[in-house]
Structures are given as C-alpha cells and as structure tokens.
Amino acid sequence: MSTNKGKLSLKTAEIEKISHLDYFNIAVSVDCVIFGYEQNEFKVLLIESDLEEFKGKLSLLGDLVRPDEDLDSASYRILKERTGLDDVYLQQVHTFGAIQRHPSGRVITTAYYSLVNINHHQLKISDNQVHWHNVADIRAMAFDHKQILDTCHEMLRSHIMEHPVIFNLLPEKFSLRLLQDLYEAILGVQLDRRNFRKKISLKDWVQDLDEMETDVPHRPGKLYKAKAKMSNGTITGVI
Amino acid sequence: MSTNKGKLSLKTAEIEKISHLDYFNIAVSVDCVIFGYEQNEFKVLLIESDLEEFKGKLSLLGDLVRPDEDLDSASYRILKERTGLDDVYLQQVHTFGAIQRHPSGRVITTAYYSLVNINHHQLKISDNQVHWHNVADIRAMAFDHKQILDTCHEMLRSHIMEHPVIFNLLPEKFSLRLLQDLYEAILGVQLDRRNFRKKISLKDWVQDLDEMETDVPHRPGKLYKAKAKMSNGTITGVI
DNA sequence: TCAAAAGTGTTGACTTTACACCCATGA
DNA sequence: TCATGGGTGTAAAGTCAACACTTTTGA
Secondary structure (H helix, E strand, O other): OHHHHHHHHOEOHHHHHHHOHHHOOEEEEEEEEEEEEEOOEEEEEEEEOOEHHHOOOEEOEEEEOOOOOOHHHHHHHHHHHHHOOOOOEEEEEEEEOOOOOOOOOOEEEEEEEEEOOOOOOOOOOOOOOEEEEEHHHOOOEOOOHHHHHHHHHHHHHHHHOOOOOHHHHOOOOEOHHHHHHHHHHHHOOOOOHHHHHHHHHHHOOEEEEEEEOOOOOOOOOEEEEEOOOOOOOOOOOOO | OHHHHHHHHOEOHHHHHHHOHHHOOEEEEEEEEEEEEEOOEEEEEEEEOOEHHHOOOEEOEEEEOOOOOOHHHHHHHHHHHHHOOOOOEEEEEEEEOOOOOOOOOOEEEEEEEEEOOOOOOOOOOOOOOEEEEEHHHOOOEOOOHHHHHHHHHHHHHHHHOOOOOHHHHOOOOEOHHHHHHHHHHHHOOOOOHHHHHHHHHHHOOEEEEEEEOOOOOOOOOEEEEEOOOOOOOOOOOOO
C-alpha cells in the first residue's frame, strides 16, 4: 500500500532525464592555471586566444569537459595535452558562472591551478602559440581569465605556508636560497633569511642531500630535496 | 596584411558555437548546504529525495541552473524559493563533477554553503518534505551529498575563526555563551570560556548592547549584536 | 683580497594556553 | 541557601620578528 502510494509521487531517473532536457544547454569547461618558476620569475603558461573577439589577448589553457570524463580528469587531460606531463599537482579553485563570460554562448568554467617544473625533462609544449609569461607582468586577458588567474594566485598564496606544494615548481635538488626566492616571488614580499630557514626546518618538508651547489660565483649552498612533496590535488586535512 | 593572415586562422564565436554543440549535454546544478543553529544543535536543511533510486534518502536542496542565470544567482534563487530568505550569507565551496554522480545523466554540481537564522521571522519552509537535521546525526545521503555536506562543513570550520560569518546563524541579540556554544558545535571541540571571550573581544566583531538575558535560571549574561556581520558571499581578502 | 651569498642565535614582543575564584540570579 | 552559569586576570610556554657577524667560494 504505502509502497504503491509512494511510487506514484516518485520520479524515476529516466523520467526526470527527459523533463530536464531543456536544461542541457550550458557548456562546461575547465581552465588550468599552470604555474612555473624559472630564473627568479614566477610564471604562468598561456596561449593567445583564437577567438576573433579576443584577438591578441592572452588566455588560459582550457577545454570543454567531455561527456564521458570527470571534471578532474578533464584538467589532467588538458595538462597532459599541453605539457606532456602527467605527474602534476592540480587543485580545484573556483567555478566561474556569469552568464556573459563567454561570447560563444553559455559556458561555465571550473578553474584549477597546477604547479609544474619548467625544466622537467618530460615537459614538451606542443603548441608554438603557448608560452610562459611572468605573472607580475600580465594585464588584460581574454574572457574573465585575469580574474581567474588572480583567484588562483591568491589561493596558491594561502596554501604554500601550510602545505608542501611548492616543491612541484622546483627541480629535484634545490638550495634554500632558491626555495626562498620562490616563496618571495609568489607572496610578493621579502622574507628574512634566518627566520625563513628556521620555519622551513621546523616543518620537516625538506631533506638534506649532503651535496653542494656547483658553479656558483660565491660560497655554494647545501642542496635539499622535498621530503613530503604532494603531487596530486588533494590537500590532506584541508578544504 | 598581417590582419588578413590573422583572420584566416581565427574562429569567430559564432562558428565556435556550432562546433561545440555536441558538448552542450552536461547539465549544471547548484546544491545549497543550508546551515542553521537551534537549541544547541548545528543543523542542516534537507529534503527527502524524490528519485526512486534514492527513495527515503536525504538530499541537499538544489536545482539545475537556468540558461539565463548566473551560477551565484541560482544559489540565491534556491535559498529564496526554499526558505523565503533573501539576505543570506552564501559561499561557493567546490564543484563536484564525477561522471556517475547523478543517475539521471551527466550533471555537475557546484556546492554552496549558506548560513541562516532558523528563527528569522521571514523564514518559511515551503515544502513539508523539507526539514532541519542535526548535522552530527547524518549518515548516508542521496547522490554524493554526504561528501558535499562534509566538504562544506570543513570549509565552514576553516572560515569561522578568521571571518565574522557565524553571526548569520544567530538571532540579532545573543549572549557570548550562545556564541561559544555555536563555535563548539561547528568545530566539534570544547573551548575555554575565558580565552574564548578574550579572543572574540580582540576581534572587534561584536558590540555590547547594554542589555541582559531574561528568563534564565541563573545569573543573566550580557547581550551583544554583530558589528561586522557579513551577509553576502565574498570573504574579503581571503581565498 | 674582494665580492657575493651561505650559514647561524638571541632578544623582546606578542600570542596562546592553562587555570580558580567571586558574583548575580531564580528556584 | 543552593545550583547554575556569568564574569574576570595572571603566569608560563610558545611563536614571531628583528637583527649582525663569520665563513666559504670564485674571480
């Protein structure tokens, strides 16, 4: 009895699907803010927009999500297609859904930031329209991509003091000086060397390799490697 | 010259739209995790799922995003439709996009948490399938909604010590005891009363009303009101 | 021997935690 | 007068910020 009565008011998934068809008309995309670091510059990988509306403007690397792939998988695919890398750190940041954000129609986009080592042997930029740009120099961009970039940069800032994600931007072996320069580039502030080294050593994120820098025109520093590098998007215990 | 050459390789938005049509087949929804607080219990507003697949299971309040509304507007609309409230705190948290998360087809959903005062005179739950549930008691839910709830709860935990958002859950006038109980309910820990009061008074979030509790079976406490209540989704300077 | 950066400790200010007693009210 | 929670201060521990000199290397 009550089962029958219940069934009358319940929809099956199949019926609901039909009644929802009108709504399957928003496209879903993923945009990757791919950060890198090289020669004391904090950089982001961008392409020139191929839309006439944004001719000459810089754009993030993104793509529509395929019907048969997870949202996270889409960002991994974009990374892989654009850089050849597949062991990357990816972090979802925010979804941007203003009606008019894309001139081609209604497209909402989920932004991820990712951190790659620009000098990774596997890194291969396939498209010669794609280049690294100094984050500090970037002004206008296509779509709402400047806002997306800023949001991701800000999210990264708030992560790096709490989580060992930053090592994904560095080579296997690095000096504390390099690490500090990178923190300063991302945070946009100067840090005291002694306090910085104290803080890092307390966090137990790096391991002394008993090796030294070579070919530096001054006293060489010790080299370290990341002890607890996070290589894939879940920040344990947070968010 | 270079303009013509450029144009050949540029797509217009109109042309791109057509080539993208195949992809307009992912539905986009918004789910609201509406938190409240009453009688020393941290609560969330849920409905019984109307899908046969999840019969009897609890579900968040959500809806498909309309083609002509912003993502954020959709969450405001859901809040308004379900609670009658329109001056609410809403915060986007995360977008969930696993392929199989919805039995009706491919639906990605953006989760927002919102904070409402359960005793607000304007609050009117329209649907009698919708009820407040103690967050601590909730086990299985429909879809991936338990995971969404947990993610939003965790995000709220990390916000409340830094930002004056919690007052959205309380009546206009409240005692510090009530405020502390609420913090403890959300954080799931006990707090020292003296230290808690010190911390709150340092933050300059509340204003002494020079009024006292009434009808309490013990010494009445002072009443306060929020000085810096944030009523709408942007957390300044963070994220 | 000079220039450049590496490496290292201490002090004071501030923040956080732990903790105990008296007070005001209603029953 | 009792039970209940309100209201308050201090001391110790820990964290953070500021700051200067010696060492090692290559040129």
